[in-house]
Amino acid sequence: MTSRDPVATAEQMRRLEDRTANGGEGLWRLMKAAGEGAARHAAIRAAGRGVLVLAGPGNNGGDGYVMASALKRFGVNVAVAALASPGTDLCKRAAELWGGPVQPLDQAKSRPVLVDALFGTGLSRTLGADVLKPLLTHAEAAELVLALDLPSGVGSDDGTLLPDAPRCDETYAFGWLKPGHLLQPGADHVGRITRVDIGLAPPSPELFRNQAPEKAAVAPTAHKYDRGHVVVAAGAMPGAAFLSARAAQRGGAGFVTIGAENGDQGPPTSIVYRALHDLDLDRVDVIIAGPGLGRDDHAAEIAAFVLEQQRAMVIDGDMFSLFAGEPKRFRDLDAILTPHEGEFGRLFGELNGSKIDRVRRAADLCGSVVVLKGRDTVIAAPGGRAIINDHAHPRLAVAGSGDVLAGIVAAEFAMRGDAFVAACAGVWRQGDAGLRATDSLIAEDLLDLL
């Protein structure tokens, strides 16, 4: 697997900072690297326009003072306004480095470029009107809003968003990405993410941002079955099964069968229709169950039958209603579950914490890879390995999009054999298709975009 951007929580960032810095001077070097790194990017983005830096009382504010002093050195016309006097040693030192005038937040004159250095990973409660009102006024007056580390109002660990927090155009992420850069609704306020390397030690590899997968290897001599045989267990709504089957084909599976319970033949296409009970399921790589399956007794029989097969599976749609509150039913399988929020709640009930916490817990509960779909999709394997996918577009929220995802993920699973890697690859590919589509997207279009 190619290298992915690690994602670190605020607590992990603090520990990494301590481990890297080894004392006060080291911490100061990190702050200097952060503020100066951001200044180098911002000086170019400002393109001669005046800059106003809003500095908070903590170390995010410290980064702001360092940045302002570097911008001044670069010849940029920069002013600083502060919420309160510096509250940490590092912030004090940074304010001394700046040494120029500092105005109160609500008395500063707005400028075309605004830098939000009020709060970063230390935001711990809701923003008062004393902060929010001037912040919004300056942001509305600016042509370009840049945030240091995180936009003020975005929760670093969970992507929550405080009401009325302004939207930024670009965020300079110091060291590593934080979950708040990628999780909704906060991620929508982050704008373009630019990572600024400050020489921080790497975090333990637990959480990453998804990235373009390497193509699954196919041997030049591969037979169609070597490229993966995927079966879709069809039920009440054959259209959904067809979409999944087509997506599995387009996704790269060599052979795709729709297992229709009564052996119904579909339209004459390269998809084979067979009665599910007549298939030699031992020779099948992955079974998809759920898309269009239905929720009646007949569907329940099919669901029980496919679970008994103990094959690798992609589980979606109606399966989460048929097994509501029973995630342990999937425990002994090598499976990928692809619920949306509603289905996730139906299967796992209410779980606490951030989206990452909840999906990790869910994966442990069912012993399988769980993909919680959305603008921000979180994928977790049992044991804690997790990925956030922000490579997607809201236009993917159309009927049938989930059926397509199940098919792509199944193809990837059949070709790669590793559930977590396959889920990450499939989610990326669907997101990528969505990004390349137009706003008139319907699920069928995705098939041609794979």
Ligand SMILES: NC(=O)C1=CN([C@@H]2O[C@H](COP(=O)(O)OP(=O)(O)OC[C@H]3O[C@@H](n4cnc5c(N)ncnc54)[C@H](O)[C@@H]3O)[C@@H](O)[C@H]2O)[C@@H](O)CC1
């Ligand atoms: N952890 C790291 O590795 C590094 C961190 N740096 C910077 O340090 C930041 C974290 O600094 P801090 O931990 O000092 O935290 P912040 O500077 O984000 O905020 C903490 C301060 O804000 C106050 N506060 C929190 N929520 C508030 C609210 N809603 N209303 C009013 N006041 C509020 C706190 O009481 C505290 O004074 C990072 O985001 C980054 O910008 C960088 O200097 C470089 C290295």
Ligand SMILES: [K+]
């Ligand atoms: K900030």
